[in-house]
Amino acid sequence: MWQLHDGDGFWNAVRFPVGEWFTIRVAFEGLAVVVSLDGEQVLHTRRRQEARPGPFGLLIGGDDLRVSGLRFSEDASVPGVADAPSDPEAVLAWDVSEPFAEADIPDTLALGEIAWTRLDAEPSGLTNLSRAHPISGGLNTVYVRTTIESDRGRRQPLELGFSDRAVVFLNGERIYRGDDTYRSRDYRFLGSIGWYDTLYLPLVAGENELVVAVSEDFGGWGIQARLGAGP
Secondary structure (H helix, E strand, O other), X not given: OOOOOOOOOOOOOOOOOXXXXXXXXXXXXXXXXXXXXXXXXEEEEEOOOOOOOOOOOOOOOOOOOOOOOOOOOOOOOOOOOXXXXXXXXXXXXXXXXXXXXXXXXXXXXXXXXXXXXXXXXXXXXXXXXXXXXXXXXXXXXXXXXXXXXXXXXXXXXXXXXXXXXXXXXXXXXXXXXXXXXXXXXXXXXXXXXXXXXXXXXXXXXEEEEEEEEEEOOOOOOEEEEEEOOOO
């Protein structure tokens, strides 16, 4: 999920001592997570789902790295992390379809009989689609849908973030395709989700069905959308 959990609150640049032993401590309490390096707090964040029983471990990579004294205790006490307020323009819930192959995305959408799962977004609008379905074999695409109400016909800006690729349909018509795959922009682009794409929806008066086919390869399957200031 690293392409989704990016930026402030997820990552932090830290200077590690070279040629010396140092201590990393990760403390969990409720949804709060605090990471410390030699007693100095370097990250304060929150988990994205409730805790469940399971194993833990440490994954390291690179030359000349040594690990000693991996320990676990139950005496953690850390301050909580409050949720940011919800973005009033963000889509905060989607209906998510069953997975299918990306090659089967049509030019004109006719959904027919499809099973849907309701999935809530985080306050920012970020929605982790793998919470609804895993990627299995070549089934790497889902439809996500929502309804936009408009009092008149107009062009409505929609800011969109996705991982990795998205095809947008409005009222059944295909109007946009975007590709934010790992290294699709240049060799430094990690494919991390962000507000990189804006399209203009040709809304009609009344209800408008917005459907996005989101396809994923690795690193995080997600979408976020918010309505911009329209005319």
